[in-house]
Amino acid sequence: MRSLTLAVMLLTAGPAVAQDVEAGKLLYGDICAACHGLDATGGGPMTEALTIAPPDLTNLTASNDGTFPIVRVVFQIDGRDPMMAHGGPMPIFGPYLDGAASAVLSAPDSTPILTSPAIADLVAYLQAIQS
Numbered sequence: 859m860r861s862l863t864l865a866v867m868l869l870t871a872g873p874a875v876a877q878d879v880e881a882g883k884l885l886y887g888d889i890c891a892a893c894h895g896l897d898a899t900g901g902g903p904m905t906e907a908l909t910i911a912p913p914d915l916t917n918l919t920a921s922n923d924g925t926f927p928i929v930r931v932v933f934q935i936d937g938r939d940p941m942m943a944h945g946g947p948m949p950i951f952g953p954y955l956d957g958a959a960s961a962v963l964s965a966p967d968s969t970p971i972l973t974s975p976a977i978a979d980l981v982a983y984l985q986a987i988q989s
């Protein structure tokens with residue numbers, strides 16, 4: 859009986875990386891689209907107020923030799939990018955999206971990347987819209 863309970867718990871807990879593309883899409887619309895555009899190709903309504911144009915986020919894979927630059931993307935969003943840490947035109951969402959840093963993504967070389975579930979969802983959405 860006990861092992862059955864454990865099995866059910868494991869099944870319902872799901873994998874460590876439970877990325878939700880739909881949740882990421884909603885979040886994107888709420889907090890990213892103003893700059894990067896609803897279709898993520900850049901040119902959102904806030905673009906005119908920025909000194910650096912928000913980049914097209916649908917060609918991240920294409921412009922990185924066919925590999926989604928997951929480390930760069932996560933670090934840009936959560937503010938760990940060293941350039942961004944000194945203040946860039948893009949706001950730092952790390953503290954805002956925090957929650958527990960409980961989602962583990964995997965870099966191409968299998969290095970684990972610890973981030974928040976919300977950022978993991980955002981990354982899943984961005985991966986889904988690569989052209």
Ligand code: HEC
Pocket residue numbers: 886889890891892893894904908910911912913915918930931934935946947948949951980
């Ligand atoms: C206030 C405007 C603004 C908002 C809001 C914003 N960004 Fe950005 N984003 C920028 C700008 C400007 C850059 C380019 C910064 C730079 O390269 O210095 C950028 C760069 C990026 C990059 C790096 C692209 C690359 O080639 O490495 C990613 C990824 C990104 N943003 C994702 C997001 C996501 C996801 C959100 C929502 C959580 C978001 N951005 C919200 C303005 C914004």
